[in-house]
Amino acid sequence: MASVPSLAVSGGAAAAAIPVADARRLPPSSVAIADKVSSYSRSLQSVNKGGSESPLRPLDVEEAMGMLREGKTVQSAIYVPLLHQCAESGSHSAARAVHGHMVKTGTDADMFVDTSLVNVYMRCGACEDARRLFDEMPETNVVTWTALITGYTLNSQPELAVEVFVEMLEAGRYPSHFTLGGMLNSCSSLYNVELGKQVHGYTIKYGAESITSMGNSLCRLYAKAGNMESALRAFRRVPDKNLITWTTMISACAEDENYVELGLSLFLDMLMDGVMPNEFTLTSVMSLCGTRLDLNLGKQVQAFCFKIGCQTNIPVKNSTMYLYLRKGETEEAMRLFEEMDDVCIITWNAMISGYAGYAQIMDTAKDDLHARSRGFQALKIFRDLNRSAMKPDLFTFSSILSVCSYMMALEQGEQIHAQTIKTGFLSDVVVNSALVNMYNKCGSIEDATKAFVEMPIRTLVTWTSLISGYSQHGHPQQAIQLFEDMRFAGVRPNEITFVSVLSACSYAGLVNEAERYFDMMKHDYKIEPVVDHYGCMIDMFVRLGRLEDAFIKRTGFEPNEAIWSSLVAGCRSHGNMELAFYAADRLLELKPKGVETYVLLLNMYISKERWHDVAMVRKLMKQEDLGILRDRSWITIKDKVYFFRANDKTHDQCDDLYQLLENLLEKAKMIGYEPYQNVELSETEDDEKPASGSVKHHSERLAVALGLLETPPGATIRVTKNITMCRDCHSSIKLFSLLANREIIVRDSKRLHKFRDGRCSCGDFSALL
């Protein structure tokens, strides 16, 4: 955050700028403040415990309005309840009306009322009005300054808050503990711990550290920046922990999965301490249950919510609903959603991202069919949202774009792109990165580039996303060029950027460049290479057939399942079976976790008729209890999605599809296609067994055939597949693209294959089954 002045630098060391040393002018005794705060917190606790005494007198707005209407001479204090009400309803126009009235009655020069008005304007989002009033006030005090500072943070302009704070110090005013607390919150919003630490220092100097609200702000500051240990230290140092102290710490724990258990034990400590949780606390505890994926506990918390009567509170319902979604209990989540008569955009977002997130969980659990249907649900909810009165925000757009990426739903993605432009959300960095990612995953590098060029803001993630797009789409030179452009633009690459660049070099066989970038990463950017970086280097040598170079023992990393698999596949396709078997042995020592890895090995051993090894691999597969490899593909045509299994016979146009494939394979044979005798992917499901004598078709070939039949000539065909393509499908679809003169995109579990004119963007050196 270059725009934020450091206290230590601005005004020649701010330590000197705050005239703390003058003992006669020290701010109010911190002890007195602490007393006041803790007595307030006690009465608050008594309210929460069901005590009858309310610490706040109800505001008599009616009475005040009546007096104003009658044109009575008013005391300035009469405006205060009115202003409170304006702030509560966030009504800017009401605030201006009251302000106008104040000018008429000549009350506008009262510092106290004006300060309240500054606060009210800020709460209505009218920063300019607040600042103008502040500048016109004949007299201001520390409270007025504080209202301005907290107001800017409230309106998402924490940089301005810091500027005003510095302005205040330069004007020789003393901050109060409210001011410092406000500053700590500005630092939290800026994620600027360094600045926050300096404010923390002043807090200690002023003896205000033991004030509860101060400790609360400190917890928040450190927790938000991910520094949980400092947050806990600050938490422990709060002598009078109140409801908010506990809630702050519990909610912080809910954001860091390593602290979930601690969060729960804090919740219990809080109850033991006799502090009654409120809806804020229970929302955070519910979100702890979500991170823990603990529905039983969640139900207990739900019961607690009923007990204290906050079960209809929107955040409480949102977090409960989200927990059910994360556990896959969509019916219950939907029921909660439908019975909510008051929703907010976060409700919709929780539904969309709940479905989207669960889709991804299902996907890794290899239940692709379920995953798809969750993806569709997410898209449907997004459509419902657009028909409702609510407006999507940046969370909505980034979630739904990730759903489109996953589903390869280019058309919906394009519509959402248009919507982000219309609503101005494209300027958000997360949204625009999600957009580049969407076009990449949908196989349209042209649109990704166009979106990138037109973007108002680019970040590390956007650049990296497009670099990786070029690399995956088989445009290594552009990837490398873009990487250089990125450095030229002054954006610092991270370890993921280097994976993309190295994989581009690997694709193009640019050994010298790869080694140069590898060194650049280590020396210029001080990024320690990890297994993925070594993997790119090894892939490069494998592609080039320099197998000995690929096997050279490198220090600093242990080859993983992916690397040994790639070596097995690479050595095999270069015909070096000795090395292939060696790599296979190393792979087996790792006890691989992926079904595909075993199928790769099975295929190799079967093709070399090493039956002993075949039996051994099958036995291992049983031991590891990995289940069978299910082969599934999807194609979207005009908003409708078609699903295929291997040798699927359930489709309406089944006969046409098989006929078309037969014709294409015949023609392909005439231009050099040789069927590649592959084993079945694994024990196939019973209904997937081909009729004896007929050709076996994996799911993607059937999906491609449907695309050829059902889309207009020249249209791109987009298919997604749940597992890695096999060699036979790869080589045949390559020729289909030439014979039918179509661009065919198949995104499998490992990468994107863009077939065009008989070639594939992967360069044929992907680890195929």
Added chain:
DNA sequence: GTCCATTAAT
């Protein structure tokens, strides 16, 4: 009489 801390979604 004016300013004060906590919640759900990428």
